[in-house]
Amino acid sequence: MNHPSQSEPMEKIPTGIEGFDDLTGGGLPRGRTTLLMGGPGCGKTVLSLQILVHAALQNVPGIFVAFEENATRVAANAGTFGWDMPVPEDEKLWFVDARIRADVVKSGDFDLTGLLAGLEAKAATMGAKLIVFDAIDVLLSLLDDPAAEWRELYRLHEWLAQNELTGILTTKVDGDRPATAQRYGFMPFMADCAVLLTQRVTDRVAMRSIRILKYRGSAHVLNEVPFVIGPVGVEVGSANGIDPEPQPFDERVSTGIQRLDEMLGGGLYRGTNALLTGSSGGGKSTLAGAFVEAACRRNERALFVSFDENSRDIVRDLRMVNIDLSPHIASGLLQMEAVRSEAASSEGHCMHLKRLIGAQNPRCVVIDPLSALARVGGGLAARAVAERLIYLCRNAGITVLFTSLLEGSDPHLETTTLHVSTISDSWLQISYALLDGERNRALSIIKSRGSKHSNQLRELLFSDRGVTLADPYTAGGKVLLGTLRLEREKSQ
């Protein structure tokens, strides 16, 4: 005979953390035990607390049992995140201080009946459905005997099941040893869902990641996925969950440079993205400035994210080419955000940008340069982040211009650090043409999806009257730039 629960889909408690619910296919197993493992400072307490607070706000009362920290302090920590907190009078959330006295003396066997009886009564009174045992390893260490630890953990597991409580147990793991080789390595076997939180330092930047080790009776994402603990608590990067289906837009958005729009066949398509590459000092930020200024002139909200460059300097430099962003900043149409690339991991930046976009609700976004994401914490993660940002914007119908520094001398050997040119809809390149003792900026369109575009190299002109492209002049099958072009223009 089949156990009835085998045919029923597993009920899950959503955690309210989008990426986490994606990983677990909907949240934690209801009425089962979930184990959160991780080294010190990995975010176990915050994650469990956040899940508990979220549940409490959804009218699912919960209890937080703190074995290691002062429960009052844990409750206060919850207040430092921007979470709505349940009203204490509603008794939806209850903290228990269960720290073990340091001077306790042991004599003979004991068990957890005392605590469980107390919690059982409390859970019944407040109708609790969710219970967190934070730092269960601290409690188990009191037993100091593997057989007793196993017995008591089993007692706890059974107790949760009998009381139809969803349990979250957190426990420390030590270093890089596999979770099952740890002192309490038997715990993942007992738990229905086991989650490992890790923190690594790459290029001096700490990166957190989360991985679902097991989820009994449910499909889940196997990969390790980055997460951050930001001002709103734990945010988990979505592992898949990206809808790569772009919303089709026929509308064109001006780049802010009329002649460039003409080269593109009318501008960029709304909701698409354009990659602008070039070497240092080539004028990428200037073109980006022209793009947001045009957006603001159309009365569209815009966001200009600059990595490692002061917003004030950008505004000042743009004024030299007759682009004045200050009235748009003053009116709130334009938000300038300067970010230090080394201040966070690429994942951290992604979450930050996501929040900014959510807050400013822009139609046009500049990320200058996107390659800054790859400066810390490894290219693979950065590329995934870049892709997520691109998809995020595309799904929101936001037109994005992101710049990338080109490294290396041959522009045809696609050397953007992130290799994002494959997912970009348009790719513009600023290059220097060295010819007859002159160094001239030239712009070319390498690709532009879904539209006819010019294949000509055009000279990019910056002056106090603005930014424009020179008319193409060709001679002897060559595109002329600089003095040669001027001479040619005069002679005609």
Place this chain on the structure above:
Amino acid sequence: MNPPIADDGHAPGAYHFRLYLAGGAPNSVRALANLYAICRKYFPESYRIEIVDIWQDPARALADMILVTPTLVRTSPAPELQIIGNLSDEEEVLRALGLPQSENL
């Protein structure tokens, strides 16, 4: 079903104990027996034992931060001290109470 409370009156230097137990659980039964044996043996005239059965009063366990059963609390003389377990290790109990250990006398 509660065992009687042994009373010594209020003699100075009396030992007051509070034993938190889960009524009927083997470890709890053993702890109670061990505690009586120790009290009768070492301070027969001056002890008092209060029993808290956490099944009868579960809220008390949480309020008093009692995590495991059995837990013995010596409330007097000060300082308060806590011993967890079924008290089968008499030496350990005596050491905790600051009494000379019997076998070595």
